[in-house]
Amino acid sequence: MVQPRRVAVMGVTGSIGRQSLDVLRRSPQFELVAVSAGRRVEELVSVVREFRVPRVGVPDDVSATRVRDECGDAVEVVVGDEGLAELSADADVVVNAVVGFAGLPVTLATLLAGRRLALANKESLIAAAPLVEGVRSTPGAEIWPVDSEHCALHQCLVGSSPAPRHPDVERLWITASGGPFRGYDATQLDGVSRDEALRHPTWQMGPKITVDSSTLMNKGLEVLEASALFGVEVERIGVVVHPQSIVHSMVEYVDGSVLAQLSAPDMRLAIAYCLGAPERLDHHWGQLDFSSGFRLDFEPPDRVNFPALDLAYACARRGGAAPAWMSAANEVAVEAFLDGRLAWREIVPLVASTLESYDDSPLESVAHLRDEDARARAVAHGNLPQ
Numbered sequence: 001m002v003q004p005r006r007v008a009v010m011g012v013t014g015s016i017g018r019q020s021l022d023v024l025r026r027s028p029q030f031e032l033v034a035v036s037a038g039r040r041v042e043e044l045v046s047v048v049r050e051f052r053v054p055r056v057g058v059p060d061d062v063s064a065t066r067v068r069d070e071c072g073d074a075v076e077v078v079v080g081d082e083g084l085a086e087l088s089a090d091a092d093v094v095v096n097a098v099v100g101f102a103g104l105p106v107t108l109a110t111l112l113a114g115r116r117l118a119l120a121n122k123e124s125l126i127a128a129a130p131l132v133e134g135v136r137s138t139p140g141a142e143i144w145p146v147d148s149e150h151c152a153l154h155q156c157l158v159g160s161s162p163a164p165r166h167p168d169v170e171r172l173w174i175t176a177s178g179g180p181f182r183g184y185d186a187t188q189l190d191g192v193s194r195d196e197a198l199r200h201p202t203w204q205m206g207p208k209i210t211v212d213s214s215t216l217m218n219k220g221l222e223v224l225e226a227s228a229l230f231g232v233e234v235e236r237i238g239v240v241v242h243p244q245s246i247v248h249s250m251v252e253y254v255d256g257s258v259l260a261q262l263s264a265p266d267m268r269l270a271i272a273y274c275l276g277a278p279e280r281l282d283h284h285w286g287q288l289d290f291s292s293g294f295r296l297d298f299e300p301p302d303r304v305n306f307p308a309l310d311l312a313y314a315c316a317r318r319g320g321a322a323p324a325w326m327s328a329a330n331e332v333a334v335e336a337f338l339d340g341r342l343a344w345r346e347i348v349p350l351v352a353s354t355l356e357s358y359d360d361s362p363l364e365s366v367a368h369l370r371d372e373d374a375r376a377r378a379v380a381h382g383n384l385p386q
C-alpha cells in the first residue's frame with residue numbers, strides 16, 4: 001500500500017513535468033497541491049483545471065494575471081522565487097523539474113522545509129553543492145534523484161554502508177548513451193547542425209539536456225551530481241558508454257560485485273520511484289521483454305572529441321564556485337547554439353575559456369553563489385562570437 005502524499009511539481013510544462021503528470025494520472029493516492037511554470041501559461045492553466053490544483057507559481061505579474069483570469073479566485077497565484085519557495089514548503093514531495101540554475105530556490109526551500117525533494121534539476125545541486133549539503137541535514141529533508149543514472153545508483157546502493165563516503169564501494173559507473181554523435185570524428189563533428197544535436201537516439205528530453213547529451217556535458221554534470229548526492233569523490237566515479245540505454249548505471253563493490261539497474265528508457269519509472277518510495281508503484285514503466293532478446297554493449301567514452309567530460313572532472317577537483325561557473329557558462333553556450341549564434345564545436349571551448357576568468361573562492365552563501373553565477377554568465381556572453 002503506497003502512502004498518500006501531497007505532491008508539488010515545479011516546472012510542470014517541461015518534459016519531466018509532463019511525465020510527472022502522467023505518473024500522477026495513474027496514481028490516485030497522490031494529490032497535486034501546487035504547480036509552477038516559467039512559460040507556456042496556457043498549458044499551465046489546463047493542468048490547473050485538470051488536476052484542480054489550488055496553488056500556482058509563475059515568474060511575473062503578467063502571467064499571474066492571466067492565470068487568475070482563466071482559473072478564478074479559488075486558485076492562489078504566487079510570483080517569483082519567493083513564491084516558489086513558499087509552494088515548495090507546502091507539499092510532502094516536491095518534484096523539481098525547473099530547467100537550469102533557476103531551480104535553486106526550489107531545491108533549497110524544499111530541503112529547508114524538511115520535505116522530500118524529487119530532484120530532476122541537476123544544475124542547482126551541482127552549482128550549490130556545499131550550500132545544499134548544509135540544509136540536507138534538516139529533519140525530514142531527503143533528496144531522491146529523478147535523473148535516471150542517479151536513480152539507478154540510488155537503487156543499487158541499497159544495502160551499501162552509506163557513511164562516510166560508501167567505503168564498500170569501489171566505483172560508481174555512470175552509463176552514457178553517447179548521444180547522437182557517438183563515433184563521430186573531428187571532421188564530422190565540425191559540420192553537425194542544431195537539428196542533428198536535438199535528435200537523441202534513445203531518450204525523449206527537453207532541448208537543453210538533449211544538447212548537453214550530444215556534447216557529453218550532461219555526463220560531466222552527472223559525475224558532479226553523483227559526487228554531491230552520494231558523497232563519493234569524483235576519482236571513484238567512472239563513465240562508460242552504453243548505446244542501448246538499458247543499464248542506467250552500476251555500482252561496483254570492493255568485493256568485485258557489480259549491481260546494475262535495467263529498464264527500457266522511460267523517465268516515468270524514475271519519477272514513480274521517487275514519489276512512491278519506499279513502496280514501488282505497479283505501473284510497469286520501462287518493462288523489458290527478455291523473451292525477445294537484446295544486446296548490451298559497453299565502450300569507453302571518446303575524451304578527445306568530447307572534452308566536456310574531462311572539463312567537468314577538473315571543475316570538480318577545483319571545487320568552490322568552479323562547477324557553478326561551468327554550469328552557468330554551459331547554459332549560455334547552449335542557448336547561443338540553439339539560437340544559431342554558436343557552432344556545436346564551439347560550445348565546450350566557450351565554457352573552458354569562460355572558466356579561465358574564474359578566481360578560486362570557496363562558496364560562502366546563496367548571495368555569493370548568485371554573484372558568481374552572474375559573473376560567469378557575463379564573461380560567457382562576452383566570449384560569444386560577435
Ligand code: MG
Nearest residue numbers: 147148149222
Ligand atoms: Mg541523466
